Amino acid sequence: MSGSTFVPSRPVTCAASRAARELGLRRGEFALAVHLGCIRTVPDEGGGGGRRVERAELDRLRAQDGFPETLRARVRVVGTAEGAALMDIPAGRFTRLARLGLLVPVRFYLNRYRAVVWLYLAEELRQFAVGAENAHLLKGRTPENLRGQLAAGVDLRARNWRGRHLGFLLREAEDPWARAGTVAAFLAPVEVADIVKDPYERAHLNRFRPAAPDHAAPGSPTAHLAEQLMTAHDSDEADWLRSELAHAVQEARGHSPAPRPAARHTAPARRPAAHHAHPVTPTVARHAVAAAQPASPPPPRGHETEPGATRPTRGLRAWLHRRKPRPAGV
Known part of the structure; x- marks a missing residue:
């Protein structure tokens, strides 16, 4: 169609929690499967910040032979006791091999006593046990150099x-x-x-x-x-x-x-508005002079004004009376 823009459709995805349910995995098993590369995830384009699983990836996993047992077997983890039984060795030897770094844990948790419990991939332990190059580590006396490291307190x-x-x-x-x-x-x-x-x-x-x-x-x-x-x-x-x-x-x-935070821009200080001179009218002048005159102090306590005496006029009027010249001959 002319004038139209083709927008490719986004692949259908689902949240990690839903993908785990559809694959029959617990939350920890699903996270481990993602870490191991068993399940491919994509970024959340909706801005959630998490990871999502495409519907096509779920279809691929479900189509594998032996699903879901084969997928669960790949993420099965065991502790020391179960791992030692799986390898047919004593638990003490298992711990020594792990401390030497020959058995690498994949997860851990803290029990109610706040002790670290290391977990190992069962599939890796099985492969280690059947390897001919590891036979001398599973039976007989531990090599001298490894015993020296254990005596020094190594724990990897x-x-x-x-x-x-x-x-x-x-x-x-x-x-x-x-x-x-x-x-x-x-x-x-x-x-x-x-x-x-x-x-x-x-x-x-x-x-x-x-x-x-x-x-x-x-x-x-x-x-x-x-x-x-x-x-x-x-x-x-x-x-x-x-x-x-x-x-x-x-x-x-x-x-x-x-x-980085954006620089703060302060507004320039406003210049004071210019004061325009206004013509001073006589009325304004009289009020200004009156306001400038000091107030007359009150008479001292006990002082009585004589009968018939007039109170002195204050302000501008009194000043004008004082300045008014007397007529000649009076």
């Missing part, structure tokens, strides 16, 4: 989780400032302030700073512990994140500067 579970979670979040960040804010979320505020000196840039980073994955009330002890787990403490890890943040902020500056 939190650090490895941070690295993995950072990768998850960076894959979803589509804006340079969002990527910089994601990196900043894993550093202490003093570290961020040392790299990003501009307070307006730091405020802009905070807009994209992802929250800790534990859904506790802000300011609660549980939320504080979750923030501690999300913050890098080792010097080498913090140095690497500082370098990544500096690079990310430099890239973000080149893409778009951080917003």
Whole structure:
């Protein structure tokens, strides 16, 4: 049709909560599936700031063989006891392998005693157990070099989780400032302030700073512990994140500067209006002279006016009487 503009239709999408229900996943399972790349999401073009799932993506997942069991198996997580049973090793050996960084947690939660409970992908544990290169770690005596690290107190579970979670979040960040804010979320505020000196840039980073994955009330002890787990403490890890943040902020500056408050423009002071001289009439002059005369002081207390005496005339009239010349011969 001539004169008309073709506007392509947007793909039909649904919210993450509805997509999880249609796929038969819990909220945590759905979020993990998105992080692992099992479910593709798109930005919310309606301005909500979240992520949405296209209807075509839901159709693709439902058409896979073994749905929904195969999808659930890919996001199944287990704790230490269940993971050790899955690998057919003692729970103590499982914990040592995790502390050494050989088993990387994918999630965590804080129990009612505020103790950290690490969760691992069941599929990854199964693959580790069947790998021939890992057989010496599952049976027999732990190698000497690894026993030395354990004796020194090494525990890489939190650090490895941070690295993995950072990768998850960076894959979803589509804006340079969002990527910089994601990196900043894993550093202490003093570290961020040392790299990003501009307070307006730091405020802009905070807009994209992802929250800790534990859904506790802000300011609660549980939320504080979750923030501690999300913050890098080792010097080498913090140095690497500082370098990544500096690079990310430099890239973000080149893409778009951080917003700043508009300068306030004060209105120029108004010049006083010119006073035009008006002709002074005799009546105005008389009132002006009368107003300029000082008021007569009251008579002293106890002073009586003599009978028949007239009160002195005040103001301009009295002054005129004094100035009036007497007739000759009087």
